[in-house]
Amino acid sequence: MSSGSAIRGSRVGSSPMRPDERSEPAPRRQVSYFCSSGHDSRIWFAADVPAPETWDCPRCGQPAGLDRERPPGRLRTEPYKSHLAYVKERRSAEDGAAILAEALAKVRQRRGRD
Incomplete structure (x- = not known):
C-alpha cells in the first residue's frame, strides 16, 4: 500500500513513461527542413496535417524549407x-x-x- 499523492515525482505537462496498453499513439510523420546554414531539422507532424512550406530552424532561427538544394534565404536583420x-x-x-x-x-x- 502506497502513501502520498498519486502524482508524486511528476511534473505539470509530463506524460507516461510508456504508452498505455489501452491506448494507441496518434499516427504521425517526420518532415525534414533545411536552412541556408546547412542545418537539417526533423520535425514531427500529425499524419493527416500538411507540412508547412517553411519552418524556423531550431538551431539558428533562420527560415528552413523542404528542399535541401534550395533552402530559403537568410532573414535580413x-x-x-x-x-x-x-x-x-x-x-x-x-x-x-x-x-x-x-x-x-x-x-x-x-x-x-x-
Missing part, C-alpha cells in the same frame, strides 16, 4: 531604431517645430508669462 528615429519617420521638421511651439506656449501660460 533590421538595425536598431531609437524612439526618436521612429518619430522622425512619421513627422516632418515643420510638424516638430509646430508641436514644440505649442508645448512651449502651454508651459509659458502655466508659469504666468504670456
